[in-house]
Amino acid sequence: MAPDIYRRSHFCMLVKEFLSFFFRLKARNFNPVFNISAAEAVTACSWNELVLSSDVPVVVEFWTSWCGPCKMVSRVMKELAHEYSGRVRCFRIDADDYPQVAASHGVERIPTILVFKNAEKFERIIGTMPKSVYVAAIQKSLSQ
Numbered sequence: 001m002a003p004d005i006y007r008r009s010h011f012c013m014l015v016k017e018f019l020s021f022f023f024r025l026k027a028r029n030f031n032p033v034f035n036i037s038a039a040e041a042v043t044a045c046s047w048n049e050l051v052l053s054s055d056v057p058v059v060v061e062f063w064t065s066w067c068g069p070c071k072m073v074s075r076v077m078k079e080l081a082h083e084y085s086g087r088v089r090c091f092r093i094d095a096d097d098y099p100q101v102a103a104s105h106g107v108e109r110i111p112t113i114l115v116f117k118n119a120e121k122f123e124r125i126i127g128t129m130p131k132s133v134y135v136a137a138i139q140k141s142l143s144q
Contacts, residue, residue, distance in 0.1 A: 038078045039090035044098045052119040054089055057141040059134075061092040062102055062112040069128040073111040076131050080138065088138055117141045 032085060039061060042050050051058050061077050063070035065144050074092065081090035095102040095110050105121065115123035123137040 016125050039074070039092045042091040042093045047093075047101055050089070050091060053115055054116070054119075057088045057122065057138065058116040059088055059090045059138060060114045060116065062095045062107045062110050062114070063092055064094060064096045064110055067110050070111045072128050073113070076106060076134060077113075079131070080134060085131075087142060088104045113137070115141050117144070 010117060039059075040050075042060065046094060055080055059077070059080065061070075061073060063074065077092065080088075084090070093101060095107060102112075106124075107114070109126055111126075111128060113123075113125040113134060114121055115125075121143050125133060
C-alpha cells in the first residue's frame with residue numbers, strides 16, 4: 001500500500017512543480033506556442049497605408065485558401081513576424097479576394113512573397129522555399 005501512496009504523492013508533486021514553472025513563464029509573457037504574432041491581413045483599401053507608407057521594411061504574402069503550399073509558407077511567415085517584430089512588418093493578402101492588388105504587383109503565381117522597402121518592391125520570392133531564403137531577403141532589406 002505504501003508504494004501506491006508514494007507514487008500518487010510523487011505525481012502530485014511533479015504536477016505542482018510543472019504548473020509553478022508554467023505560470024512563472026506565463027508571468028514573464030514567455031509563451032512560444034500562444035504568443036506568436038501572426039502576419040496581419042491587408043486589404044486593397046489599407047494597402048497604401050500599411051504597406052507603402054511603412055517606415056520599416058514590409059513582407060507581404062500573397063495566398064489563397066485553396067493553396068496547399070500557401071499553408072506551409074503561412075507557418076514560416078508567422079515565425080518571421082514573431083522573430084522580426086518591431087523591425088519588419090508582415091502582412092498577408094488573399095489573391096482571390098484582391099486580384100487587382102496581385103495583378104498590379106505582378107503576382108501571377110502563389111504563394112508569392114514580396115518585400116517592400118521605402119514603398120518600393122525590394123525582393124520577390126515565388127513558391128515555397130526554406131525559411132533561410134525568406135530570412136536572407138529580410139536581412140538584405142534591413143541592411144541596405
